[in-house]
Amino acid sequence: MDAIDLSLVELLRGNARLSYAELARQVGLSAPAVHERVGKLEAGGVIRSYRADVEPEAIGLGVTALIGIVQDSGGDTDDVLEAIRGMPEIESCYFMAGVESFLLKARVGTIAELEQLILRLNRTAGVASTRTAVALSTKWENRPQPLSPS
Amino acid sequence: MDAIDLSLVELLRGNARLSYAELARQVGLSAPAVHERVGKLEAGGVIRSYRADVEPEAIGLGVTALIGIVQDSGGDTDDVLEAIRGMPEIESCYFMAGVESFLLKARVGTIAELEQLILRLNRTAGVASTRTAVALSTKWENRPQPLSPS
DNA sequence: CTCAGAACGTGGACGCGATCGACCTGAGCC
DNA sequence: GGCTCAGGTCGATCGCGTCCACGTTCTGAG
Known part of the structure; x- marks a missing residue:
């Protein structure tokens, strides 16, 4: 859990649908490297899920x-x-x-x-x-x- | 807001990173049609954002x-x-x-x-x-x- | 009834992203 | 030095996102 992992978590907390390519650009790594890191964050329980935030009245x-x-x-x-x-x-x-x-x-x-x-x-x-x-x-x-x- | 929109919302509430292709398969439409519907749900304020759900202790x-x-x-x-x-x-x-x-x-x-x-x-x-x-x-x-x- | 137009869908095309494997590099350790 | 391992880059392939042209259905006006 270094500074890059933290950036990835923060980016995904703000917008869970960012592509790996975009994440890679933001943190200055290659897309496969980001893919690997995010996979480990998911496997390690740091990222639990990705949710759409829906207006409750609408549903x-x-x-x-x-x-x-x-x-x-x-x-x-x-x-x-x-x-x-x-x-x-x-x-x-x-x-x-x-x-x-x-x-x-x-x-x-x-x-x-x-x-x-x-x-x-x-x-x-x-x-x-x-x-x-x-x-x-x-x-x-x-x-x-x-x-x-x- | 018909039954298909509702399915899309429900699918994205469960997993915000589903691809349009996957959503399309689930609801029985083509990917462009799903793209359009999801875009309207976002524009109409039904879907407000997409968030990664992160273990608070980890951060x-x-x-x-x-x-x-x-x-x-x-x-x-x-x-x-x-x-x-x-x-x-x-x-x-x-x-x-x-x-x-x-x-x-x-x-x-x-x-x-x-x-x-x-x-x-x-x-x-x-x-x-x-x-x-x-x-x-x-x-x-x-x-x-x-x-x-x- | 017929026609125009809107809303909504499909399929094709094309460029970008996801993902895999091969390879590189630096740190730690014998 | 040389091994090993973690963690990265690069390149290739395949599938996805997205744009566009076109078809279908529905509705309301004349």
């Missing part, structure tokens, strides 16, 4: 909510986690310090669907309570920050 | 925190927003219903940097108070959910 996911989960005192964390994992509406899941064990980001089409999701969460074994906050608007999301060498 | 961003912002009663929301926008550590920003006007997702390298960030936020004009919760681990993030036609 019928206009409602964003953040949901905190308080666990039952006796509940098993892994069971709760697996139950949550099975709900496709939950786009992100963080395990937190604090009273709320998990913080979830969910996206659904309508408030009615959000209601159903919350009911399902409250019915889940190991979940003592939930706290939901609805996002009125998403100002930005997953903005890549400039990297400092490590 | 020195091992600390994730979620921060709620309570606004001053007299403060201007836009000013606060612009101040937040200027902080690169804030990867996501949601405008919320509830006491806390904003919910931020921040990533930094160390707890010390998080401390500095929180101090800077509290010092920001228009910010009455902040509430920070540190994520112990990220179970998953930005998982694309299967699309239903709209």
Whole structure:
């Protein structure tokens, strides 16, 4: 993980569809060399995937909510986690310090669907309570920050 | 926005580096037709960008925190927003219903940097108070959910 | 009904990019 | 020195991206 790898990661965080030839020009190596480096970054787990960032409203996911989960005192964390994992509406899941064990980001089409999701969460074994906050608007999301060498 | 556009969006959400030729095979059109459709999806704002999803620890961003912002009663929301926008550590920003006007997702390298960030936020004009919760681990993030036609 | 035009597709052509193999170079080590 | 290995360049080949000319379908006007 040298400075060139870091540049490649930064370039691909900004635009995942850059060609190897273009990456090569940017970092001053040949295309095969870049191909090899990017392959190693993928194999080593540094680059996990390439995603198109899509306007959620355009695909019928206009409602964003953040949901905190308080666990039952006796509940098993892994069971709760697996139950949550099975709900496709939950786009992100963080395990937190604090009273709320998990913080979830969910996206659904309508408030009615959000209601159903919350009911399902409250019915889940190991979940003592939930706290939901609805996002009125998403100002930005997953903005890549400039990297400092490590 | 027909069923084919939806398939293209779904394919690119799963893997943003698919070639037009491959997309064409998947949806049963020719490569130029796919090229044209994807271009329109980009121009129309449905596809906003293509991003490499990178393991944060690998690039020195091992600390994730979620921060709620309570606004001053007299403060201007836009000013606060612009101040937040200027902080690169804030990867996501949601405008919320509830006491806390904003919910931020921040990533930094160390707890010390998080401390500095929180101090800077509290010092920001228009910010009455902040509430920070540190994520112990990220179970998953930005998982694309299967699309239903709209 | 017929016609014009728009929207959207296909197929061909051509240049560039992806990718493979052969070879080069410098560092580390006996 | 000479071996080995990591990591690069170069050159060749093949497939992809992209432009363009043309065909088809649909729609609305006369």
